[in-house]
Amino acid sequence: GGQHRIAVIAGDGIGQEVVPEGLRALEMAAKRFDIDLAFTEFDWGCGHYERHGRMMPEDGIDRLASFDAIFLGAVGWPTVPDHVSLWGLLIPIRRRFEQYVNLRPVRLFEGVPCPLAGKKPGDIDFLIVRENVEGEYSEIGGRLYAGTEREMAVQESIFTRFGVDRILRYAFELARSRPKRHLTSATKSNGIIHTMPFWDERVKAMATAYPDVRLDQYHIDILTAHFVRCPERFDVVVGSNLFGDILSDLGPAVTGTIGIAPSANLNPERRWPSMFEPVHGSAPDIAGQGIANPIGQIWSGAMLLDHLGYPEAGAAIVAAIERILKSGRVLTRDMGGSASTEEQGKAIAAEI
Amino acid sequence: GGQHRIAVIAGDGIGQEVVPEGLRALEMAAKRFDIDLAFTEFDWGCGHYERHGRMMPEDGIDRLASFDAIFLGAVGWPTVPDHVSLWGLLIPIRRRFEQYVNLRPVRLFEGVPCPLAGKKPGDIDFLIVRENVEGEYSEIGGRLYAGTEREMAVQESIFTRFGVDRILRYAFELARSRPKRHLTSATKSNGIIHTMPFWDERVKAMATAYPDVRLDQYHIDILTAHFVRCPERFDVVVGSNLFGDILSDLGPAVTGTIGIAPSANLNPERRWPSMFEPVHGSAPDIAGQGIANPIGQIWSGAMLLDHLGYPEAGAAIVAAIERILKSGRVLTRDMGGSASTEEQGKAIAAEI
Ligand SMILES: CC(C)[C@H](C(=O)O)[C@@H](O)C(=O)O
Ligand SMILES: CC(C)[C@H](C(=O)O)[C@@H](O)C(=O)O
Numbered sequence: 001g002g003q004h005r006i007a008v009i010a011g012d013g014i015g016q017e018v019v020p021e022g023l024r025a026l027e028m029a030a031k032r033f034d035i036d037l038a039f040t041e042f043d044w045g046c047g048h049y050e051r052h053g054r055m056m057p058e059d060g061i062d063r064l065a066s067f068d069a070i071f072l073g074a075v076g077w078p079t080v081p082d083h084v085s086l087w088g089l090l091i092p093i094r095r096r097f098e099q100y101v102n103l104r105p106v107r108l109f110e111g112v113p114c115p116l117a118g119k120k121p122g123d124i125d126f127l128i129v130r131e132n133v134e135g136e137y138s139e140i141g142g143r144l145y146a147g148t149e150r151e152m153a154v155q156e157s158i159f160t161r162f163g164v165d166r167i168l169r170y171a172f173e174l175a176r177s178r179p180k181r182h183l184t185s186a187t188k189s190n191g192i193i194h195t196m197p198f199w200d201e202r203v204k205a206m207a208t209a210y211p212d213v214r215l216d217q218y219h220i221d222i223l224t225a226h227f228v229r230c231p232e233r234f235d236v237v238v239g240s241n242l243f244g245d246i247l248s249d250l251g252p253a254v255t256g257t258i259g260i261a262p263s264a265n266l267n268p269e270r271r272w273p274s275m276f277e278p279v280h281g282s283a284p285d286i287a288g289q290g291i292a293n294p295i296g297q298i299w300s301g302a303m304l305l306d307h308l309g310y311p312e313a314g315a316a317i318v319a320a321i322e323r324i325l326k327s328g329r330v331l332t333r334d335m336g337g338s339a340s341t342e343e344q345g346k347a348i349a350a351e352i
Numbered sequence: 353g354g355q356h357r358i359a360v361i362a363g364d365g366i367g368q369e370v371v372p373e374g375l376r377a378l379e380m381a382a383k384r385f386d387i388d389l390a391f392t393e394f395d396w397g398c399g400h401y402e403r404h405g406r407m408m409p410e411d412g413i414d415r416l417a418s419f420d421a422i423f424l425g426a427v428g429w430p431t432v433p434d435h436v437s438l439w440g441l442l443i444p445i446r447r448r449f450e451q452y453v454n455l456r457p458v459r460l461f462e463g464v465p466c467p468l469a470g471k472k473p474g475d476i477d478f479l480i481v482r483e484n485v486e487g488e489y490s491e492i493g494g495r496l497y498a499g500t501e502r503e504m505a506v507q508e509s510i511f512t513r514f515g516v517d518r519i520l521r522y523a524f525e526l527a528r529s530r531p532k533r534h535l536t537s538a539t540k541s542n543g544i545i546h547t548m549p550f551w552d553e554r555v556k557a558m559a560t561a562y563p564d565v566r567l568d569q570y571h572i573d574i575l576t577a578h579f580v581r582c583p584e585r586f587d588v589v590v591g592s593n594l595f596g597d598i599l600s601d602l603g604p605a606v607t608g609t610i611g612i613a614p615s616a617n618l619n620p621e622r623r624w625p626s627m628f629e630p631v632h633g634s635a636p637d638i639a640g641q642g643i644a645n646p647i648g649q650i651w652s653g654a655m656l657l658d659h660l661g662y663p664e665a666g667a668a669i670v671a672a673i674e675r676i677l678k679s680g681r682v683l684t685r686d687m688g689g690s691a692s693t694e695e696q697g698k699a700i701a702a703e704i
Contacts, residue, residue: 082542082571083549091543115580117469141509141546151513153550157493161503190434191443191597194493197435198505219434221597222633225605228467228580245543245573246598253577281574 003036004308007067007273011045011089013282014292014341015073021294021345022071025317026301028352033313035305040067046077046085055080055088061096064273069304072277073297078284087139090277095133097272099265100163101170102130102244103303104279106231106251106261111325113336114256116228124255126234129171130244132265134163135195137241159195159240164202170268171238172210178235184216186223186239186247199240220246227254248279257334259293260321262300264307274307276300293332294345295321320351355388356660359419359625363397363441365634366644366693367425373646373697374423377669378653380704385665387657392419398429398437407432407440413448421656422627425649426634439491442629447485449624451617452515453522454482454596455655456631458583458603458613463677465688466608468580476607478586481523482596484617486515487547489593511547511592516554522620523590524562534587536568538575538595551592572598579606600631609686611645612673614652616659626659628652645684646697647673672703 006026010019023039030037042063044056055075057063064070075090076082093099108114108124141155168185175183185203189196200217207215218226220243226233227247231254239247252261261279278296286292299321306314324330330347331337339347358378362371375391382389394415396408407427409415416422427442428434445451458480460466462473493507520537527535537555541548552569559567570578572595578585579599583606591599604613613631630648638644651673658666676682682699683689691699 076542081549083545086542087545115469116467137543139545143546143550149513151550153511153547155509155511155544155547157507157509159505159507161501188594188597190428190438191489191594192507193435193439193489193491194495195505195507197433198495198503221601222610224576224598224602225610228602228605242540242543245540246576249573250576250580250602253580258574258577 003038004068005038005040005066006304007064007070008039008041009044009070010041010073011075011282012047012077012085013074013284013287015045015075015282017287017290017292017341018278018294018297019071019073021341022297022301024345024349025298025320025352026071026304028349029305029313029317032316032352033310035310035313044089045075046080049080049085049088055085061092064093065097067273069273069308070275071301071304072275074278074280074282076282091137093275094265097275098133098267098269099272099274100131100133100166101266101268102132103264103266104128104130104248104251104261106248106255108255109260109322109325111328111331112256112260116231116254119232123232126231126251127174127236128244128248128251129167129174129236129238130248131163131167131239131241133241135159135241157195159198161202164199165206168202168206168238171236172206172213175213175236176210180235181212182214182216182235184218184223184234184237186218186220186237186243188220188243190219223247224250227251252279257293258296259332259334260295260299262296262303264300264303266307276304276307290340290342291333292341293334294341295348298345298348316352320348324348324351355390356420357390357392357418358656359416359422360391360393361396361422362393362425363427363634364399364429364437365426365636365639367397367427367634369639369642369644369693370630370646370649371423371425373693374649374653376697376701377650377672377704378423378656380701381657381665381669384668384704385662387662387665396441397427398432401432401437401440407437413444416445416625417449419625421625421660423653423656424627424629426630426632428634430636443489445627446617449627450485450619450621451624451626452483452485452518453618453620454484455616455618456480456482456600456603456613458600458607460607461612461674461677463680463683464608464612468583468606471584475584478583478603479526479588480596480600480603481519481526481588481590482600483515483519483591483593485593487511487593509547511550513554516551517558520554520558520590523588524558524565527565527588528562530587532587533564534566534568536570536575536586536589538570538572538589538591538599540572540595542571575599576602579603604631609645610648611684611686612647612651614648614655616652616655618659628656628659642692642694643685644693645686646693647700650697650700668704672700676700676703
């Protein structure tokens, strides 16, 4: 109960086009389930960078801290180097608000053409649990002999027992809560010899507390092959920041389009706001045409409601997505149709 | 001309089963094209580790140095931790012999069931060029507060201008030599902010010397999605040690099975022996059953002949593989048939 304050950052490119559809669905669900949501929009992103030399104001993080959740579109535009834009907005939010879980569902819906031969809706339905604040994404590193023939760049990956254990615990608990009770862990211990064997050790240590969870461990290279060859085998998949990132684009591609994939950047302790955003980026190649798929954004809204304590409202949004896709009436171009972003969004909102 | 001395390391698991078939094909091609090959076998691997506490003798690298090429099966067995076995045999060979190019063809053959809907043989035919001696695979790193609650593991990635430029130059030259003249570079510059933007810079610098090569640059996450959604778009794909590793398992999975995928670890300057090995590993799950696909090993033999200066002999092996697959007569289990490793190997040898 009570009012929930949501910070909205549409961001760049198609973020501007899909966020309004996400809000449309959220408002519809709020009305139907009598939830009090108050939205505050922030015009941060690459436009803000061009005007002010920063992706968000200096006190941006502080201003977000009192919200109950953040609803984000996409960040990045060709006018600003990607490492500058992302590390100026998206990544600081994940870190400062200890959103150490990035939860990304992967599901094959009826009505969405699947690139794999012979797969049926229901065959593919798993969750990726991505470590979201440490690991390979690290500010530590730099250059030696910059600008000369001897130039080199070094990059540190850092995995802490604290950081690895908390994401593994989340993943084991999640696996335990599902009917299949199956967890797959991704590493690359034969190649990346300091951090990855450490992750494997922590998996082994934690597994003793979850004898009821069936555990598989794969190297990331062969795991990407299994995603294509037998995606139906997976239930909960846990990986580092980088491996989770890769698997959560590959998984949705296998189900037809990354345009529908949502994500929840969670601070499970609820000390800070969590953030909900589609898996896709700002897509400069199609931005401004009104053809982007808004479903990743809308489904992220469903995860937001879930997190705020309204699982029925979240489920109603997902059910509406499911029915609209199944009907085949309204599909954006990436799903083989010709609907606009707005048509797709309105059809789903009406169905809620 | 002259005699060519080949070091043979069958290694572990199915390496023991597929190497004899690789040798059968090599011997057949040598006979037909009148090539003088002399094989010397080394029983190195995890068995050697169990007996002597090392994957190969202390002077192993020195003993290999005078050979003209190395023909390797697979390394790794559950009795030895992967980072110990691989860094005790495979990876030192790549490094000490400056095999900085790992070349991995990906091709959809007629007769091999493709997991993707609607793809025809010929649609998928590209080359992965993987940086093979630096980058994310680094010995530098370790632990702090080992064994305590505060434990952490750190891992350094190191990219040198020398190392990046030489692999990019190889990739650009290779792209230039092919009809499509198309090069795709994989990075993750929005997440891995020190090393990956450096790679992108070097790509940009080198591209000015190759205005005739069409260049695409993708982040690794969306690139894995494109491998599934539109593999026909690729021609030459270049990536770091880790990204090349991932893409070269995913690519073959998209063409049906990683059992057929070969690789050439090349020292292009020919100062040291190059090494030829299948992309797959030792596969403990199917080892000892005689059902492994030997084609990755046989095709690696074709790349070996190519490298030694016998492109026609190499092409004859690939053509034999192609005809046998197309006939559908003899297919191992991973390709939907029931042939044994030996039957598959003999059929191809007879066809050469
Ligand atoms: C076994 C392993 C160390 C190796 C690698 O990662 O290089 C393998 O996956 C490969 O692709 O050759
Ligand atoms: C934009 C980029 C930094 C980001 C990431 O790698 O985390 C994105 O790919 C994602 O998956 O959320």
